[in-house]
Amino acid sequence: MSQRAQRRVLKTAAMTAQPVVEGSAARDVRPEPVAASELAGNDPRQRVTLSLVPRMNETNKRSMLVMVIALVLLAFAVMVTLVFMNTSVAQRQYDIVSLRNQERALSQENQALLKEAQSLSAPQALAKEAKAIGLVAPGAPGLVDLSDNSIKKSADKAVTAEGNAANYATLPLPGQSIREKADTKKSESKAPAPTVGQNSKDESKTSNEASDSKDSTKSEAKEEAATRKVADDGRPVFNDSELNGGTIPAPMIKSPTN
């Protein structure tokens, strides 16, 4: 189709390309030009010409192959991507779970450490540690008046560990059961031994003598306690019925007997 049309166009072009003047017979040689618009009108039976698809050449063949390969690759890539995405999503799930577990493990470790730290820094635990390394509570502090640079009161000396009657480690430690303590307390109360002496015995053998002497003073005090009614050191003796409220010793109120 195109060949024929081409030819026609070529023919027209050849005509127009002919030199306008050629010798004296210029006008005769050159055919009368036909107006393009009139051409169809002049030849109504002439149909639109058809032409064959140009035959595929080598270049076209190659581009086709490239295209197919590209498409296949694309499809493959899409599939691979999808698979990867799927696996990565699945992998993420595992990651999330393992991170959650890790978080829990860490927070549990944190909990355990925090609890241990808090238990170690509990006042009674500190008191025990302090006692173990021989620290004692300070005496009363000294007072300095800065306005006139005078010492209002000098500080008291702290009582050394051996002579210190104060037992600062009496409360059960965190984690130490009260039950055990209650049991030992019961057994102790049957045999009235002073806890102060016992504890210092446990601590250092050198303080044995001191604690022994303390034991004896303690037992003296016990005897005194037993005979309290007759004991008199400046205060009058009175019987229990007179201990009737008020201050130490207690006052009392009595209804008239009559």
Add this chain to the structure above:
Amino acid sequence: MNSTALETAKKRMRFLLILSLAALLAIAGRLFWVQGINASTVADAAQADRQREEIIAPTRGSIVDRKGTLLSVSVDRYDLVIDQRDQRDQIRRAKRDGTNGSEFIGWDQAIQELAEILEQNPEDLAKSVQPQDDAKPKGYVVLAKGVTPEVKNEVMEVGIPRLTPLLRSERQYPQGVIAGPLLGFVRNSEDQTTVVGAEGLELSQEEHLKGTNGSRKIEVSADGVRIPVTEVEETPAVNGQDVMLTIDSDVNYVAQREAEKKQKEFNAEWVSVVVQEVKTGKILAIGDSAQLDPNDPGATDPEFRRSVAITRAFEPGSTGKAAIFAAAIDQGAVTAKTEMRVPNKVTVTRETIHDSLPHATYDMTVAGIFARSYNTGTVMVGNKLSNKERYDYMRKFGLGSPIYLGLNGASAGQLAKPENWDRRQQYTTMFGQGYSQTVLHTASIFQALANGGELIAPSLIEGYKNEDGSITKPETPKTTRVVKKTTSKEMLKLMEGVVESGTGTKMKIPGYRVGGKTGTGQAASDKGYDGYSYSFAGVAPLDDPQYVVVATMYRPQGSWKNFSVADTFTEVMSHVLNTYNVPPSSTKSESYDVFVGKEQKKPW
């Protein structure tokens, strides 16, 4: 093919066509119904079928003291549960020496390993792990409760199949017995996964501590596996608020230690020490002689699982005189210097009041009567007011009504109405008998007297710490004016007299001006009065009162001569003053003369 056959074939074909069309129409109609008209319902049903909702449990809030020390905290623990059904004869597990591959072990070995980790008897454990003597295998047997995460991990490495750790929350009290009766304790919730408050602050602050459940909505496929790409709707759990207390755990330790020491010294029924801030009414410490470890509340006698400072009402004895003297001074009936002739024995409306010690008749000041705590003089002072007036003051000081700190079991004490007082009671109530109150009531009265006459309701809760770190304040405690400011000032001078030259000379603290009131009360039982209570309520430093410390010893035994809570008071008070860097008093004592005239040292 003849024409009849052709006809039949055509018919069949037409029939088939109609049938197909009908089927198509039905399917199209269904499609239209499902996709067009009923779309949302069906989509919702599908959604509901896929969707699973998980509950995210909130963490229970902690309880911390005023310095942020943890007193109570929730931790993760595991219950180990085994399913006895469908177990094989041998256990296949990953090799434990770190190499790849797996090994087979027998049940005996597994149970032995498990017993070592759980510190249980292997024979007993075997009974739980495997069904005994052809018994039907059980689906749910608890092997151990509340094991730590480390133990759980070790157990899981043993590799016993169908052994599942169930996560649950457990409450721990890292400081042990510190402030035990105040914190209270918890019990397991009904579903055993968490804990709820059972006593003390854990119970009363439940609403603040427990937090709100969160939820996570996920979609699962038919085989129960989670569909990865679906949207996750997650409402995070709101953790409970941390409750911040006004308690100072160090001071509380000292209070507890001293209380326990005193209790042991005299084998008393109990000793309790309360430390309160004068200017805010905040409780700094409540120390009981009986220790409660909230980790193991069962170890403590039920009676002492609540603080005796709030549950036990007793006749206060002479500490009760403070309210009466304050009332008399407030009403202008007497002044601190009003002179009175105080005999050893006073008889009013046929009731004879003795002093405990026979003494000569003294010309004393009102301040002197307070310092020496003479009952006779107290009755003379108290008689200047009517019963109703004294009752009203006592009520205003908080007697007869419970003090709510957030601890249950608070006792109101007993204070009868004046019209119900008998002839004797109208006098005994003047010196702390015939009515009862708790240690906390005593602290509250002295707080009011030291705080310019304004009673601030005692409080134990400083604030609630939210998850974002912001702090919600609790309601401001109620403030009531009980006595005039001038009365309060006079009362401080009267209290100083007690420590300077009265019954409380052993309560002096070097460097500080201390005032207070001693008290000995009778302890009643169903057999009548058969014991005593010894108290001291003190305030320091008097030039600018900061702290009230009340120490009470109930029913001591042994030598009465030594009965005293003086060292308990001084030890706790000086510790508080030191801890909070209270500057020593720089002013001179303002106490009044005890006796009229120059001679101040007269025998008791």
